[in-house]
Amino acid sequence: MSEPSPSSHPLRLLNLALLGYGKMGRTIAQLAPSRGFEVRLTLDVDTNAGGQAITRENFQGIDVAVDFTTPEAAVENIRRVAALGVNLVVGTTGWHHRLEEVRGIIESSGVGMVYAANFSIGVQMFYRLARAAAQEFASLTMYEPYLTEAHHRAKKDAPSGTALELQRQIQPWLGERVLTIASVRAGYIPGTHELGFDSEADTVILRHTARSRQGFAEGALYAARWIAGKKGLFNFSDILGGR
Numbered sequence: 001m002s003e004p005s006p007s008s009h010p011l012r013l014l015n016l017a018l019l020g021y022g023k024m025g026r027t028i029a030q031l032a033p034s035r036g037f038e039v040r041l042t043l044d045v046d047t048n049a050g051g052q053a054i055t056r057e058n059f060q061g062i063d064v065a066v067d068f069t070t071p072e073a074a075v076e077n078i079r080r081v082a083a084l085g086v087n088l089v090v091g092t093t094g095w096h097h098r099l100e101e102v103r104g105i106i107e108s109s110g111v112g113m114v115y116a117a118n119f120s121i122g123v124q125m126f127y128r129l130a131r132a133a134a135q136e137f138a139s140l141t142m143y144e145p146y147l148t149e150a151h152h153r154a155k156k157d158a159p160s161g162t163a164l165e166l167q168r169q170i171q172p173w174l175g176e177r178v179l180t181i182a183s184v185r186a187g188y189i190p191g192t193h194e195l196g197f198d199s200e201a202d203t204v205i206l207r208h209t210a211r212s213r214q215g216f217a218e219g220a221l222y223a224a225r226w227i228a229g230k231k232g233l234f235n236f237s238d239i240l241g242g243r
């Protein structure tokens with residue numbers, strides 16, 4: 001079946017600004033027209049150092065800005081986009097320790113933002129299964145939990161935002177047990193996360209492996225359509241009906 005052309009798409013065409021035009025920015029740009037979006041503006045580090053290209057003039061008619069940049073750039077981008085009254089989807093990782101600062105920016109600007117360390121719907125399911133597993137193992141203290149994650153060598157942050165989010169989500173069931181996290185950065189490894197429970201007798205493993213970046217791009221565009229016209233700060237898990 002062929003993809004609908006932008007003009008025949010049943011959904012209202014939304015105008016996007018892409019902040020960051022690296023691996024993720026390009027994947028989103030490729031997918032966007034077939035999902036009912038027009039990419040009106042793309043900014044990379046050359047055009048937007050320090051957020052300088054985020055101006056009222058450049059953002060005229062933009063419905064949602066999608067940020068896949070770097071941990072250093074993301075918060076300033078958020079601040080400037082929110083000041084223009086434009087909604088955001090933020091997939092950049094490595095800045096979540098500043099979440100409360102970002103919440104203040106979003107709430108005081110009266111805009112909407114969806115963020116996630118991982119926009120893959122499969123990973124959102126993985127989080128849910130991980131929480132259920134941690135709950136089942138809660139009283140079985142002979143099982144020691146651990147987390148491993150592996151990514152391509154260009155990934156800048158370690159541990160991955162996804163690993164930290166997984167840790168945050170299962171921590172309530174771990175009690176005194178410490179979750180060891182090990183990171184590998186090498187070659188072209190697609191994002192891989194493994195949560196294990198190891199005992200003297202055996203190991204139970206839950207694993208998610210991303211096959212390509214398309215899953216992240218699909219989720220980010222799903223979030224962009226969802227946040228258009230809304231206010232407030234949301235995690236992607238919440239908008240998928242997260243429990």
Ligand SMILES: NC(=O)c1ccc[n+]([C@@H]2O[C@H](COP(=O)([O-])OP(=O)(O)OC[C@H]3O[C@@H](n4cnc5c(N)ncnc54)[C@H](OP(=O)(O)O)[C@@H]3O)[C@@H](O)[C@H]2O)c1
Binds near residue numbers: 024044046
């Ligand atoms: N949430 C998710 O589902 C998900 C999925 C994949 C990746 N990520 C995260 O998303 C981020 C980007 O990943 P990627 O694989 O696309 O990385 P990438 O290929 O390195 O792309 C990052 C891009 O951001 C640009 N950039 C840097 N500062 C900027 C600024 N101030 N304004 C605009 N653009 C700027 C970089 O420009 P230069 O190349 O010129 O430096 C580069 O084009 C990382 O934090 C990664 O961990 C999240």
